[in-house]
Amino acid sequence: MKSLVTKILFKFIIGVLFIAIIMKGEIPSVFAKKNNHDVQLSKKSDSSKDVDDVDDDVDDDEDDEGEDDEEGEDEEGSHNAGRNCLTSGCHSGSGEERFSIGGTIYTDADGTDARVGAKIKVIDTNGSTATLTSNQIGNFYTEKSMTAPFTITASYQGRDVEMPTVASGGGCNADGCHAEGSSAGRIFISTNDLDLTGTVTESSSDGGPSEISYNSDIKSILDAKCISCHQSGGAKSDVPLTTYAEVTDTKLVTPGSADSLLIRKLNKDLSEGTMWVNLNSTSEYNKIKDWIVVYNAQEYSSSQGSAGAAISDAKVKLSKNGRVKYKTTTDSTGAFVLEKVKAGKYTLKVFKKGYKRHTQSYQMNQSNSTSLEIMLNKK
Numbered sequence: 495m496k497s498l499v500t501k502i503l504f505k506f507i508i509g510v511l512f513i514a515i516i517m518k519g520e521i522p523s524v525f526a527k528k529n530n531h532d533v534q535l536s537k538k539s540d541s542s543k544d545v546d547d548v549d550d551d552v553d554d555d556e557d558d559e560g561e562d563d564e565e566g567e568d569e570e571g572s573h574n575a576g577r578n579c580l581t582s583g584c585h586s587g588s589g590e591e592r593f594s595i596g597g598t599i600y601t602d603a604d605g606t607d608a609r610v611g612a613k614i615k616v617i618d619t620n621g622s623t624a625t626l627t628s629n630q631i632g633n634f635y636t637e638k639s640m641t642a643p644f645t646i647t648a649s650y651q652g653r654d655v656e657m658p659t660v661a662s663g664g665g666c667n668a669d670g671c672h673a674e675g676s677s678a679g680r681i682f683i684s685t686n687d688l689d690l691t692g693t694v695t696e697s698s699s700d701g702g703p704s705e706i707s708y709n710s711d712i713k714s715i716l717d718a719k720c721i722s723c724h725q726s727g728g729a730k731s732d733v734p735l736t737t738y739a740e741v742t743d744t745k746l747v748t749p750g751s752a753d754s755l756l757i758r759k760l761n762k763d764l765s766e767g768t769m770w771v772n773l774n775s776t777s778e779y780n781k782i783k784d785w786i787v788v789y790n791a792q793e794y795s796s797s798q799g800s801a802g803a804a805i806s807d808a809k810v811k812l813s814k815n816g817r818v819k820y821k822t823t824t825d826s827t828g829a830f831v832l833e834k835v836k837a838g839k840y841t842l843k844v845f846k847k848g849y850k851r852h853t854q855s856y857q858m859n860q861s862n863s864t865s866l867e868i869m870l871n872k873k
């Protein structure tokens with residue numbers, strides 16, 4: 495009996511000691527961490543945020559997304575997130591700290607929550623670069639002297655969101671730019687990555703490469719450069735460009751006519767050609783123009799006929815900077831799904847023994863992703 499009491503007492507003491515040791519070890523380390531974090535942050539916001547040519551290729555396997563600490567720093571907490579910081583008297587003209595670039599980045603298009611820790615890479619017209627990090631309230635800025643126009647890419651944990659056009663100034667929230675309710679909307683990087691789906695089928699003939707069709711040539715251009723703004727229900731433009739029917743709406747395309755609105759909006763020599771900056775490629779412009787004028791805006795090129803039999807077990811790979819990031823194989827119906835693809839520019843390759851390899855560039859967007867239709871030619 496006595497020994498049982500001793501045993502229980504002993505266990506109790508061990509238990510208390512154990513807890514005490516854990517507490518001792520843990521509490522200070524929690525504080526230490528927290529302090530470190532704060533020190534780092536305030537250091538960052540004190541010193542200039544410019545980091546030249548920082549490798550912004552964030553490790554994709556990193557899944558630590560718990561950094562979105564809601565409580566802002568005292569000073570920054572009220573610091574005008576989402577407002578134009580480059581107004582005179584603030585951070586431009588004779589203002590205190592003069593910013594060449596300043597903006598705010600969010601976690602979604604509504605601009606509700608700040609995206610903390612995003613890297614904003616800015617390249618100015620002289621090739622000078624700066625990589626800025628968004629702070630606790632999503633603000634990023636630099637005092638480094640930089641000359642517009644800027645090419646800007648925002649990255650967060652392997653997701654890259656490139657501004658489709660060059661920025662003519664550094665005030666991201668200037669009126670008419672990314673301010674609330676503006677046409678381009680808030681800048682955001684979402685971590686709700688979308689799936690990329692598609693089908694792989696056999697091309698029913700070995701289609702001549704000179705033929706231009708919507709499915710094999712035009713859709714991939716519009717998907718990469720236009721649909722981020724032009725989608726149904728899109729806030730930026732009420733003209734969706736995601737399907738053949740939408741693109742060839744009689745308002746946009748008159749088969750055979752160079753006077754089609756779609757061509758005029760992309761013609762850099764016309765004042766009407768306001769969409770040229772989004773395309774910014776003469777070869778793609780010529781392709782779209784020839785598709786409409788020479789090939790009468792056909793859906794499938796005539797020599798290719800319509801899509802043939804489904805190809806199962808084809809390998810589908812999405813790679814970035816030469817590294818395969820996502821891969822899968824098609825099922826018995828030729829369909830594939832690449833799950834949760836992070837936003838960014840990829841190279842898509844499809845292989846199947848006995849067929850020519852298909853390669854194309856693919857821009858993964860954050861707000862929509864249309865299904866791909868890929869046709870492979872027999873070798």
Ligand code: HEC
Nearest residue numbers: 658677719720722723730731733755756759768769772773
């Ligand atoms: C950054 C957002 C954005 C991107 C990217 C974009 N557009 Fe637009 N687009 C707009 C807005 C806003 C309008 C309406 C204002 C205007 O006509 O300039 C528009 C208008 C148009 C119109 C005229 C529609 C009409 O009813 O008058 C066409 C055609 C068009 N865009 C084609 C394209 C094509 C093709 C691309 C891809 C190369 C593209 N756009 C990329 C935002 C965009």
